[in-house]
Amino acid sequence: MMLILMDIWDSVRGFMASGGDVLWLVAAVLFLMWVLMLERYWYLNWISPKQHQAVIASWEAREETTSWHAHRIREAWVSQAKQDLNARMLLIKTLVAICPMIGLLGTVTGMISVFDVMAVQGTSNARLMAAGISMATMPTMAGMVAALSGVFFSTRLDSKMRISLEKLKDSMPHH
Numbered sequence: 001m002m003l004i005l006m007d008i009w010d011s012v013r014g015f016m017a018s019g020g021d022v023l024w025l026v027a028a029v030l031f032l033m034w035v036l037m038l039e040r041y042w043y044l045n046w047i048s049p050k051q052h053q054a055v056i057a058s059w060e061a062r063e064e065t066t067s068w069h070a071h072r073i074r075e076a077w078v079s080q081a082k083q084d085l086n087a088r089m090l091l092i093k094t095l096v097a098i099c100p101m102i103g104l105l106g107t108v109t110g111m112i113s114v115f116d117v118m119a120v121q122g123t124s125n126a127r128l129m130a131a132g133i134s135m136a137t138m139p140t141m142a143g144m145v146a147a148l149s150g151v152f153f154s155t156r157l158d159s160k161m162r163i164s165l166e167k168l169k170d171s172m173p174h175h
Contacts, residue, residue, distance in 0.1 A: 019106060019142060020109060020113075022102060023139050025102050025105075026142045026143050027142075032095060033092060037150070052171070059074065066174065086161065092154050097147070099146040099150065100143045103140040103146075105139070108136075109136075113136075116132075
């Protein structure tokens with residue numbers, strides 16, 4: 001087991017070395033994005049159903065649910081539930097959006113490396129130029145893959161949150 005983990009770690013280090021230091025930044029943003037998305041999934045599946053049941057029970061326990069005042073109370077509770085559901089979603093979407101930008105930063109730094117090699121060695125050293133081009137393309141690819149995973153799962157999370165909020169609204173009828 002330890003040997004397998006060492007092999008995986010060596011593969012990751014090799015990949016990160018081929019893409020330059022910017023890949024570590026992509027990895028950090030990706031890690032933070034996924035921690036936040038997993039927290040939102042956990043909240044959506046285990047915490048919010050209990051909170052919604054408490055809100056529904058409070059609504060059903062009210063003697064009067066048809067007045068203007070009752071409607072404002074219902075709106076406030078639904079608004080609070082919506083705010084709780086959408087917590088950190090803006091940050092998640094921002095992290096998704098900056099992943100390709102960080103990848104492009106890697107492209108720029110990699111191309112600077114290629115131009116440095118060309119300035120010092122000329123265009124005859126293809127091996128050193130290839131290393132710079134690899135350093136330029138790897139972060140771009142990593143940033144795009146990170147963004148794609150984030151777009152897919154954050155959109156799915158957004159959809160589940162909207163459905164949860166609609167279910168809450170439907171469970172609190174007002175006349």
